[in-house]
Amino acid sequence: MKAVIAVGDLGKRYRVGQRRRHVTLRDAMVAAASAPLERLRGARRQAPWIWALRHASFEVMQGEVLGLIGRNGAGKSTLLKILSRVVEPTEGRADIRGRIASLLEVGTGFHPELTGRENIYLNGAILGMRKAEIDRTFDEILAFAETERFVDTPVKHYSSGMYTRLAFAVAAHLEPDILIVDEVLAVGDGAFQRKCLGRMHHVARDGRTVLFVSHNMDAVRRLCSRVMLLRDGQLVADGEPGTVIARYLAQESTQSPPDEWIPLAATSRRGTGEARFVAARYSSLETGFAGYAHSDGPLTFFVTIESDIARTVDSMAVKLSSPSGVTLINAEMMALGQTLGLKPGTNRARIAIRQVHLTPGTYDVGLWLGDSHGRTFDHLDPAFSIDVVDDPLPRFGVTPKGNGFVPCCFQVFQDDGVA
Amino acid sequence: MRPLVSPANIAALPVTRIRPPSGWTSLNHRELWNYRELLYFLVWRDIKVRYRQTALGATWAIVQPFLTMAVFSVFFGALVGVPSDGVPYPVFAYVALVPWMYFAAALTQASTSLVDHSRLVTKVYFPRVLVPAAAVAAGLVDLAIAFLVLAGMLLYYGIVPTAAVLTLPFLVILTSAAALGASLWLAALNARYRDVRHLMPFLIQLWLFLTPVAYPSSVVPDRWRPVYAMNPMAGIIEGFRWALVGSGERPGVPLAVSVAVILTVLVGGLFYFRRTERSFVDVL
Numbered sequence: 001m002k003a004v005i006a007v008g009d010l011g012k013r014y015r016v017g018q019r020r021r022h023v024t025l026r027d028a029m030v031a032a033a034s035a036p037l038e039r040l041r042g043a044r045r046q047a048p049w050i051w052a053l054r055h056a057s058f059e060v061m062q063g064e065v066l067g068l069i070g071r072n073g074a075g076k077s078t079l080l081k082i083l084s085r086v087v088e089p090t091e092g093r094a095d096i097r098g099r100i101a102s103l104l105e106v107g108t109g110f111h112p113e114l115t116g117r118e119n120i121y122l123n124g125a126i127l128g129m130r131k132a133e134i135d136r137t138f139d140e141i142l143a144f145a146e147t148e149r150f151v152d153t154p155v156k157h158y159s160s161g162m163y164t165r166l167a168f169a170v171a172a173h174l175e176p177d178i179l180i181v182d183e184v185l186a187v188g189d190g191a192f193q194r195k196c197l198g199r200m201h202h203v204a205r206d207g208r209t210v211l212f213v214s215h216n217m218d219a220v221r222r223l224c225s226r227v228m229l230l231r232d233g234q235l236v237a238d239g240e241p242g243t244v245i246a247r248y249l250a251q252e253s254t255q256s257p258p259d260e261w262i263p264l265a266a267t268s269r270r271g272t273g274e275a276r277f278v279a280a281r282y283s284s285l286e287t288g289f290a291g292y293a294h295s296d297g298p299l300t301f302f303v304t305i306e307s308d309i310a311r312t313v314d315s316m317a318v319k320l321s322s323p324s325g326v327t328l329i330n331a332e333m334m335a336l337g338q339t340l341g342l343k344p345g346t347n348r349a350r351i352a353i354r355q356v357h358l359t360p361g362t363y364d365v366g367l368w369l370g371d372s373h374g375r376t377f378d379h380l381d382p383a384f385s386i387d388v389v390d391d392p393l394p395r396f397g398v399t400p401k402g403n404g405f406v407p408c409c410f411q412v413f414q415d416d417g418v419a
Numbered sequence: 420m421r422p423l424v425s426p427a428n429i430a431a432l433p434v435t436r437i438r439p440p441s442g443w444t445s446l447n448h449r450e451l452w453n454y455r456e457l458l459y460f461l462v463w464r465d466i467k468v469r470y471r472q473t474a475l476g477a478t479w480a481i482v483q484p485f486l487t488m489a490v491f492s493v494f495f496g497a498l499v500g501v502p503s504d505g506v507p508y509p510v511f512a513y514v515a516l517v518p519w520m521y522f523a524a525a526l527t528q529a530s531t532s533l534v535d536h537s538r539l540v541t542k543v544y545f546p547r548v549l550v551p552a553a554a555v556a557a558g559l560v561d562l563a564i565a566f567l568v569l570a571g572m573l574l575y576y577g578i579v580p581t582a583a584v585l586t587l588p589f590l591v592i593l594t595s596a597a598a599l600g601a602s603l604w605l606a607a608l609n610a611r612y613r614d615v616r617h618l619m620p621f622l623i624q625l626w627l628f629l630t631p632v633a634y635p636s637s638v639v640p641d642r643w644r645p646v647y648a649m650n651p652m653a654g655i656i657e658g659f660r661w662a663l664v665g666s667g668e669r670p671g672v673p674l675a676v677s678v679a680v681i682l683t684v685l686v687g688g689l690f691y692f693r694r695t696e697r698s699f700v701d702v703l
Contacts, residue, residue, distance in 0.1 A: 002430065014701070081700075085437060085544035088697045094437040097430075108542045111464060113471040118464075125460035126543055177432065 067224035098177025107167030112156035217324035258291030465557035529602030603688030
């Protein structure tokens with residue numbers, strides 16, 4: 001077998017705090033004018049560099065489905081962006097054989113004023129499909145997206161679910177030799193996610209090479225034949241999915257004890273940062289459990305939020321997910337129709353969950369702050385991890401054995417033999 | 420699904436080589452040719468979207484040059500009495516305003532196009548030059564619509580174009596090339612320095628004064644002519660007048676100068692754009 005992707009000593013570095021958005025010609029002229037002077041003084045101020053990815057070397061064979069895992073900021077997306085040719089590497093080399101299609105985002109280039117039909121063609125062309133190819137697969141795409149009835153409606157009138165389905169459907173019908181996918185399965189409802197996963201399976205079975213980034217370990221385990229683990233821009237493990245995923249879950253998860261403030265200022269995150277979480281604390285507020293949450297018990301999260309200005313937020317959430325990335329609880333303020341008034345500076349808030357219907361184990365906690373217009377102020381996922389412990393107290397007169405339990409409403413009927 | 424290449428044939432697949440950027444690179448016209456369909460779709464999108472949710476729709480393509488022509492006719496034509504080479508002033512002005520407005524709009528759109536499409540540029544690879552090129556090409560539809568009105572005006576004033584009208588396609592291509600050439604420099608600069616957006620209205624206005632739109636180039640003193648001709652739009656606008664209403668003499672020399680200037684700016688712009696396009700994503 002010959003390698004279709006050969007990567008050697010690949011690296012990308014950025015300047016720390018490189019926010020060139022506000023660079024103006026005036027700044028550049030001032031810098032150019034003062035540069036020789038500063039050089040004379042021997043005091044040229046250098047912003048430090050950080051390597052988002054360094055010394056990455058690996059090969060991918062044809063037909064392999066390679067999963068990339070690691071915490072946020074580990075360098076997964078940087079690697080995919082270099083291989084997709086969206087960013088240039090700082091050093092090293094990568095040779096890729098065959099046609100590449102990369103999906104770094106769902107619905108790139110979609111225009112809200114255009115109809116479903118028009119966007120299928122536009123998006124297909126942007127992702128590298130020929131018009132003839134789109135013509136041929138058009139009906140399939142439409143059927144996959146389940147939006148046949150709205151094909152001539154501008155997509156601005158679509159629900160977000162329909163929009164996502166249509167966007168993914170186009171991408172799912174790409175027929176490249178190599179497919180690069182970044183975390184796009186995190187969108188859409190459960191049923192559609194399963195459908196997308198099935199489609200990716202199909203692509204992979206076809207012998208195409210797939211590079212796949214996800215935080216959903218179940219998806220990675222199901223889909224990939226090989227997994228690479230990245231940490232701080234370095235490739236730290238490469239091999240059989242079960243082994244690498246186990247290593248990731250064991251080493252990368254960091255459980256935080258209850259009743260202690262957890263600093264979050266340095267945690268990697270997304271969002272505008274206009275208002276942000278700086279610390280969090282959690283507790284069951286039950287002395288019998290030393291603050292640990294137990295199955296079916298209460299759990300309260302205390303958060304410290306810093307805001308630049310006075311503002312009202314209508315969307316704040318605490319999310320609990322399994323280590324494999326499946327969301328289990330989403331306590332979202334929007335569901336209550338409540339708002340939170342933030343004053344400039346430091347604010348405190350509390351989210352109290354009355355009963356945590358979770359079996360004992362380790363769970364990731366995600367924190368979200370935004371508004372109902374889809375703006376993200378701050379999003380940490382995961383922010384930290386917590387342990388849910390077994391409840392040793394007797395219930396209904398018996399002490400539950402084994403792995404704890406989550407109660408549910410149920411009834412038992414005795415039926416006669418004939419159905 | 421498209422049949423997959425068997426393992427034995429992997430060697431036959433095209434190889435993409437990814438390397439750190441290093442200085443000047445070739446224009447890679449073969450890759451551009453491979454992406455021609457994307458150019459078509461980008462242009463098509465711009466045209467489709469341009470007048471969606473506007474009350475006047477494509478009428479805007481006529482309203483702007485027509486009203487400007489009316490204002491020019493009143494102030495420059497009637498009140499100031501600017502000479503118009505023996506052609507009725509409204510026709511004289513409109514013939515120049517149509518290509519000028521296409522040029523100005525194309526230049527403005529294309530110069531900020533990379534930043535306007537930053538979502539696209541940071542998520543998908545394609546030759547970045549397609550973005551300003553699509554912006555320039557999309558303006559051609561407005562140009563065509565505005566020309567229809569011109570045909571009506573010629574009919575009204577009883578002006579019959581000569582065989583020179585056949586040079587029209589060449590002049591239109593030249594205008595597009597001028598807009599693309601200048602916008603390649605400006606778009607690349609705008610990716611890094613957002614000042615370009617603020618510079619554009621000012622630049623366009625100055626450029627209009629330096630171009631024989633409201634006045635004939637015959638009013639420019641002879642000794643300034645060589646400098647004046649360095650503005651590629653000067654030769655082009657005189658070319659449009661000569662081709663459509665037969666005013667002035669054949670602008671052979673000014674046009675030749677225009678072609679030379681445009682080619683220099685365009686080729687230089689293509690190379691400069693290629694050199695800087697690799698770092699666009701880091702600064703967008």
